[in-house]
Amino acid sequence: MTASAAEIVLKLSHIQKRFGTLLANNDISLELHRGEVLALLGENGAGKTTLMNILFGHYAADSGTIEVFGKVLRGSSPGEAIAAGVGMVHQHFTLADNLTVLDNITLGTEPLWQLWQDRQRSRQRLLQLSKSFGLTVNPEARVGELSVGERQRVEILKALYRDVKILILDEPTAVLTPQETESLFTTLDKLTQSGLSVVFISHKLQEVMAVSDRVVVLRSGQVVADLPTATTNPMELAELMVGRPLPQTTRTPLSPGAPVLSLQKATVQTAEGRRLLDAVDLTVRQHEVVGIAGVSGNGQTTLFNLISGLVQISSGDLCINGQPCDRHSPAAAIAAGIARIPEDRHHTGLITDLQIWENLILEHHQEPPFSQAGWLKRRVAAAHAETLIEAFDVRCPSPYATVRLLSGGNMQKLILGRVLSQNPRLIIASQPSRGLDLGAVTYVHQQLLAARNRGAGVLLISEDLEELLTLSDRLHVMYQGRLSASLLPHAISIREIGLLMAGQSFA
Amino acid sequence: MQLERRDRIPPTLALLAPLVAILAALLLCTPLISWTGAPPLQSYATMVQGALGSRFALSETLSRTTPLIFTGLAAAVAFRAKFWNIGGEGQFYCGAIAATLFGTGLVTLPPILMVPLLFLMGFVFGGLLLLLPAILKTRIQVDEVVTTLLLNFVVLLFVSYLIEGPLKDPAALGWPQAVPVIPAARLPRLLGRTHLGLVVGVLCAIAIWVLNSRAVLGYRMRAIGANLHAARFAGIPVGWVILMTACLSGGLAGMGGVSEVAGLKGFLSLDLSPGFGYTGIIVAMLAQLHPIGVVFSALFIAAIYVGADAMSRAINLPTYLADVIVSLSLLCMLISIFLTHYRVRWK
Numbered sequence: 001m002t003a004s005a006a007e008i009v010l011k012l013s014h015i016q017k018r019f020g021t022l023l024a025n026n027d028i029s030l031e032l033h034r035g036e037v038l039a040l041l042g043e044n045g046a047g048k049t050t051l052m053n054i055l056f057g058h059y060a061a062d063s064g065t066i067e068v069f070g071k072v073l074r075g076s077s078p079g080e081a082i083a084a085g086v087g088m089v090h091q092h093f094t095l096a097d098n099l100t101v102l103d104n105i106t107l108g109t110e111p112l113w114q115l116w117q118d119r120q121r122s123r124q125r126l127l128q129l130s131k132s133f134g135l136t137v138n139p140e141a142r143v144g145e146l147s148v149g150e151r152q153r154v155e156i157l158k159a160l161y162r163d164v165k166i167l168i169l170d171e172p173t174a175v176l177t178p179q180e181t182e183s184l185f186t187t188l189d190k191l192t193q194s195g196l197s198v199v200f201i202s203h204k205l206q207e208v209m210a211v212s213d214r215v216v217v218l219r220s221g222q223v224v225a226d227l228p229t230a231t232t233n234p235m236e237l238a239e240l241m242v243g244r245p246l247p248q249t250t251r252t253p254l255s256p257g258a259p260v261l262s263l264q265k266a267t268v269q270t271a272e273g274r275r276l277l278d279a280v281d282l283t284v285r286q287h288e289v290v291g292i293a294g295v296s297g298n299g300q301t302t303l304f305n306l307i308s309g310l311v312q313i314s315s316g317d318l319c320i321n322g323q324p325c326d327r328h329s330p331a332a333a334i335a336a337g338i339a340r341i342p343e344d345r346h347h348t349g350l351i352t353d354l355q356i357w358e359n360l361i362l363e364h365h366q367e368p369p370f371s372q373a374g375w376l377k378r379r380v381a382a383a384h385a386e387t388l389i390e391a392f393d394v395r396c397p398s399p400y401a402t403v404r405l406l407s408g409g410n411m412q413k414l415i416l417g418r419v420l421s422q423n424p425r426l427i428i429a430s431q432p433s434r435g436l437d438l439g440a441v442t443y444v445h446q447q448l449l450a451a452r453n454r455g456a457g458v459l460l461i462s463e464d465l466e467e468l469l470t471l472s473d474r475l476h477v478m479y480q481g482r483l484s485a486s487l488l489p490h491a492i493s494i495r496e497i498g499l500l501m502a503g504q505s506f507a
Numbered sequence: 508m509q510l511e512r513r514d515r516i517p518p519t520l521a522l523l524a525p526l527v528a529i530l531a532a533l534l535l536c537t538p539l540i541s542w543t544g545a546p547p548l549q550s551y552a553t554m555v556q557g558a559l560g561s562r563f564a565l566s567e568t569l570s571r572t573t574p575l576i577f578t579g580l581a582a583a584v585a586f587r588a589k590f591w592n593i594g595g596e597g598q599f600y601c602g603a604i605a606a607t608l609f610g611t612g613l614v615t616l617p618p619i620l621m622v623p624l625l626f627l628m629g630f631v632f633g634g635l636l637l638l639l640p641a642i643l644k645t646r647i648q649v650d651e652v653v654t655t656l657l658l659n660f661v662v663l664l665f666v667s668y669l670i671e672g673p674l675k676d677p678a679a680l681g682w683p684q685a686v687p688v689i690p691a692a693r694l695p696r697l698l699g700r701t702h703l704g705l706v707v708g709v710l711c712a713i714a715i716w717v718l719n720s721r722a723v724l725g726y727r728m729r730a731i732g733a734n735l736h737a738a739r740f741a742g743i744p745v746g747w748v749i750l751m752t753a754c755l756s757g758g759l760a761g762m763g764g765v766s767e768v769a770g771l772k773g774f775l776s777l778d779l780s781p782g783f784g785y786t787g788i789i790v791a792m793l794a795q796l797h798p799i800g801v802v803f804s805a806l807f808i809a810a811i812y813v814g815a816d817a818m819s820r821a822i823n824l825p826t827y828l829a830d831v832i833v834s835l836s837l838l839c840m841l842i843s844i845f846l847t848h849y850r851v852r853w854k
Contacts, residue, residue, distance in 0.1 A: 310740065331742035340740075348740050353733040358726065362741040366723055374723050405515070 006034040008070075009197050010086070010166055015064035017050055024050040025061070026221040032166065037188060037198045039208040039229070042218035043241055043437040044408065048201050051218075052168060056081045056088065068166070087159030088168040091175075093151050095158075097144035101137050102126060105158045129160050133190050148295070149180035156187065167191065168199040173207055177295055178465065178498030185211050203241070203438070205234040206466065219243055242438045249445045249470055252453070256473070257286030258322070260426040260457040261307065265316035268302050268481075276302040278481040279316065284426065284457040289448065291472030291489070292461040295501050299481035300461045301343070304430045307459070308340040309333035321425055334363045339419030339456070341429035345408065349415045352404040356396060357385035359403050360418050388417035393443070409440030416447050427451055430461040445471060465494055479503045511850050524843040525793065525800075529807065531843075532836035539831065545822045557817020558810035566699025568806070568813045570771055573701070574599070574780065575805035576708035577763025578787025580715055581633075583796045585756035587719070588728040589735070590644070590749055592637060594655030596784025597662035598757040600775075601636045602629030602764025604666065607674055607685045607775045610692035610768070621691045625765050626707065633761020634754035636662065641753035645746035659784065667777060676774065685775035694770035704766030708802070711759060715798040728752050760784060789837050795844060808833055 010032040017025040025047045032038050042048045053059045055066060057078045066073040068084040095104050106122045126139055135153045143151060152172065159167055173181045188198055188211060202208055208215055209229060217225040217240040225240045239245055261284040268277040277299050284290045294300055305311040306318065309330040318325045320336045333340065342348040350359050361370045361381045369380045385399035392413045396406055403411065412432065419427070429448060433441040448471060452458050462468050468475060469489045477484040477500035484500050499505060533551065540547040558568050578595040585592035592598075605628040616624065636658060643649035667683070669675075674685040694703040719725040727748045730738040739745050763783065768775055790808055794800030815829030 308740070309742075329742070330740055331744070334742045342740065347734070348737055351730050351734040351737045354730065358730075362730070362737075365726060371723050375721055376723055376726055378721070402515075 006036070008032070009034050009068070010199075011067040012051070012055070013065045013067070015051065015054060015066070016062045017054060017059060018062055023221050025054065028064070028218070028221070028223055030216050030223065030226065032197050032199060034197055035192045035195055036213040037192055037200055037211055039212035039215045040199055040201045040218065041203065041205075041208055041215055041237060041241060043203060044435065045220075045437075046218040046241075047221040048218055049170075050221075052088065052170065052201070055086065055168075082162065085163065085165035086168065087162060087164030087166070089152065089155045089159060089170065089172060091171040093155055095143045095151060095154060098142065100140050100142055101146075101154050101157075102139040104143055104154060105139075105161050109162060126157065126161065129157060132194070133160065133187055135187060148175045149177070149183070152176070152180075152184065153187075160191075164196070166197050166199070168201070170201045171203075172200070173202070173204060175296070177501045178494050179502055181207070204466075205237050208237065209234055217241055238438060244439075246438060246442050247446070249442060249449065251289075251449060251471065251473070253473075254287040254453065256288040256457075257455065259283050259285045259319075260321055261428075261459060262319045263316065264319075266306065266313055266318055267315045268306055268311055269314040275481050277306065280481075280483045282459075282476065282483060284459050286425070286455050286457050287452060288473040289452050289458040289460055289471050290486075291468035291475040292459065292478055292483075293465060293468050293475060293497055293501060294463070294478035296463055298478045300430065300478055302481070303478070304340075304343065304428060304461055307333070307428050308338065308342070337422065337425045339422065339424035339427040339451075341412075341415055341419060341427065341432050343430035343434070343461075345411045345415060350403050350411055352411075353402065355400050355402055356389070356394075356406075356414065357382045357399040359414060360385045360388055360399075363418065364422070388414075388421055391421070392417035392447075409436045409443075412436060412440065412444060416444065420447060420451055423454075424451070424456055427456050427458045428461075429458065431463065432460070433462075433464065433467060441467075465497060469494075477501055479506050482506060513848060513850050516847050520847050521795075524847050525795075525804070525840060528839035528843040529836050531839040532832055535835050535839070536828065536832050539828065540824065543824055545824055550818055550822055550824060553821045554811075554814035554818045556814075557821070558814030563699060564813065564817065566701045568810045569698065569701040569705055571809035571813055572802075572805045573704045573708050573770065574763045574767050574783045575786060575790050575809055576705070576712060576802055577766060578760050578783045579790030579794065579801040579805050580708075580711055580787075580798060581756045581758075581760035581763070581784075582788045582791035583794060583798060583801050584715060584728075584759060585752055586732075586791060587796050588732045588749065588752045590641070590752050590756070591652045592640075592655050592753065592756050593652055593788065594637065594640070594658050594757075594784065595760040595763075595787045596780060596782065597655070597659040598633035598636050598760035599764040599767075599780055599784050600662045600666050601632040601757075602761030603768045603775045603779055604669065604764070605629045605632035605761065606688060606692070606765040606768040607669075610688035611674075611686045612689055615689065615691065618691045618693075618695075622694060622703070622769070625688075625692055625769055626762050629761040629763075629765030630758035631761070633764065634756075634758035636761075637753040637757030638750070641750050645749050663777070666775065670775060670777065674775065683777065687774040688769050692769050693773070694766065700771060702766075702770035704770040707762070707766065708805075711762065712798045712802050715755075715759075719798065724748070724751060760787070763787075786833075789833060792837060793840050807836075811836075 008031050013029050015025050015028040028051060040048055054061045057080055068086060071084065073080050073084065102123055105126060123139055130137055135157055137150060137153055137157065143154060172184060176184065192198060200212055212229045215227055215229050215232065215237065216223055217237065219241060263280050263282040266277055266280045267275060269275055292300055302311060306313060309328045309332055312328065318328060320338065325332060346352055361384065364370055370377055382399050389396060389399060394410050394413045396410060427448065432444050448458055460471055472489050475487040475489050477497060479501065480503065537547045540550050557564055559565055578599060581595050581598065582592060606625050609628050610625050640651045640654035643654055644651045670683045670685045676684050676686045696702050727743050730743060731745055731748055735745065767779055772779060786808060790801055790804045793804035811832050812829045815826055818824055819826045
């Protein structure tokens with residue numbers, strides 16, 4: 001990784017874009033040099049996506065110019081940027097699962113009216129690319145059968161096959177294990193050495209520090225900093241992103257109390273006999289946060305659904321507050337005092353077409369004081385909503401606003417308010433900070449820790465290792481429905497957790 | 508051209524939407540009328556005259572409105588909870604059967620008790636018919652669109668059997684119709700052929716409106732309709748609420764059947780309903796599923812049908828123009844509802 005005096009390959013000058021009253025991009029200028037990794041850092045809504053959409057011609061900028069290799073783009077069509085040598089790997093991959101790797105890569109590069117494909121030549125070229133950049137893939141494998149890390153390699157190869165000179169990666173590590181992330185960084189190193197330039201869009205500070213040469217921080221549509229990575233540190237970057245100093249989340253040691261959740265040999269099977277949860281032993285006690293790490297799709301959702309009452313246990317035992325739950329259901333989970341913070345706020349946690357007050361009484365609407373003899377007490381419910389909005393700092397026009405209009409952070413605060421105001425004994429949170437701003441993330445963390453300090457037991461399922469290591473008193477790793485032994489966060493390295501996440505040392 | 512979702516829908520726009528839609532529908536029908544050789548403006552004038560222009564016209568329109576309020580409410584209640592009840596027609600006839608069973612001499616009570624009893628039995632019969640599709644849906648995920656739709660034909664054939672057999676009126680000179688209801692069971696007339704059923708229908712609409720916004724059941728129905736998954740996650744007994752919704756919906760359609768038999772026709776026959784159950788769906792959609800809106804959209808659709816009848820008598824236009832106007836206004840309504848939610852931005 002070298003050279004800031006090198007040739008400028010991409011130059012955005014004074015880009016301005018307005019949506020209605022929102023100034024999404026305000027006079028943004030930045031330069032990308034040959035052979036460098038530029039990290040574009042910013043919170044949700046800071047304008048990163050808009051900027052990239054302008055670069056690719058999905059939106060037209062209100063003013064400003066884009067130059068690629070000194071040539072000004074007219075910004076009229078997506079094809080223009082691609083033709084100029086800019087390639088993008090999206091966070092959500094754009095691959096056809098039923099085609100082979102080679103077909104996915106060549107798709108769209110060949111003329112439509114060609115009678116036969118020169119597969120051999122394409123194959124040779126692909127193999128050569130994959131060899132020179134260390135991106136090993138099997139060209140004949142079906143994409144549907146590949147792991148997430150491999151799919152990302154295919155996406156990168158797809159861009160390289162089209163001779164890109166500038167590669168834009170949008171949140172590339174969101175779905176990767178630590179090992180896969182490391183191998184991606186090695187690849188990026190090789191790419192820049194061969195003269196490519198990379199824009200790395202992220203909000204993970206550690207990764208930005210590890211991989212980039214230069215950082216551009218966006219905040220509310222403006223460039224607030226443009227500095228060499230070597231001269232900065234994660235704390236400073238976080239402050240730049242948020243615009244104010246963030247409180248440090250600290251966990252004071254507490255001695256755990258009585259168990260509030262215990263699973264013994266808990267197994268959940270599909271009708272076909274596939275084990276989604278395989279003989280899981282797990283205990284959560286009062287005053288402790290137990291973290292569950294793992295690559296998504298390894299049974300965490302089933303674990304969450306089991307405890308929150310959406311799926312039934314096939315064999316084994318589930319005890320909540322020492323009481324066995326033989327016939328568990330969402331209503332039983334609420335009655336048992338479990339605070340459930342689901343992964344998907346829009347789909348599971350809230351009814352976004354209803355109003356705030358209606359969502360805040362969702363789990364207790366049939367009981368006093370919110371209803372009596374089958375009739376809702378709207379005034380009591382609205383007053384309850386006012387209190388929670390105040391206590392949990394929800395930014396909204398009124399308790400009668402439709403939830404759909406709120407930001408992700410405010411939606412999460414609504415859920416937190418709904419469940420934490422019930423003084424739960426057990427909190428189960430799945431990806432509670434996914435997609436939230438740094439400020440909101442800190443808020444969620446502090447609320448969870450405060451609940452723990454008040455005596456609740458917290459089960460925290462997350463894919464964010466930093467989050468898990470900060471919050472957890474103990475940690476388990478999930479892999480294919482099984483749970484590792486209990487680990488202590490201060491006694492284990494990220495690398496060891498990564499190995500467990502990849503399924504090694506699982507008996 | 509881009510579509511952007513509006514953050515909030517201005518109330519004036521929401522009220523204006525149906526009116527604009529109706530105007531657009533009439534405008535679109537104009538070429539069709541000119542094509543038949545009739546002057547469009549005069550035709551529409553005849554239509555309005557025929558629907559609302561006289562005491563007789565008004566009473567005809569209002570008596571046509573009455574069953575549509577019931578079937579419209581039935582659809583609105585069910586659709587709000589995303590329970591797709593297409594079987595309003597069958598439930599309507601079930602209510603009519605109930606009115607015939609209990610209103611032709613099986614029980615004799617003074618009118619003040621007889622009329623409520625008939626409505627109650629109609630509600631029960633209509634609700635019971637919808638219970639089977641609802642149970643099939645909640646237990647084994649059978650699509651209620653198919654079951655409710657097909658039950659219509661079952662019920663119609665059953666009615667046909669009843670009026671040819673056990674309930675046949677021996678005094679009807681061989682016409683396939685059931686024994687007429689006794690005088691104590693007849694609904695009092697209000698204006699011309701308009702009867703008490705209209706008042707009952709409007710009261711039902713108000714009751715449903717209150718239920719929707721104030722009752723736990725209404726809240727649960729809205730929650731399920733807006734997000735079934737989140738409702739289940741929040742511990743709402745989804746299956747139970749769908750059963751209740753189904754009973755309510757079927758019951759309302761059944762009350763419509765009672766109102767037609769005991770209020771207008773006097774007896775059950777196969778031409779009791781010219782598709783009121785199906786038209787109820789259009790009524791509900793035009794009202795954007797709002798119970799009070801149902802009253803007005805039922806009035807509108809009834810006026811179109813009655814007006815079109817008058818128009819065809821006066822200018823000799825085919826009556827199916829009414830169907831065209833009603834269908835077009837539904838299409839225009841759907842488009843205008845969409846445009847109240849989204850804003851079009853031209854690039």
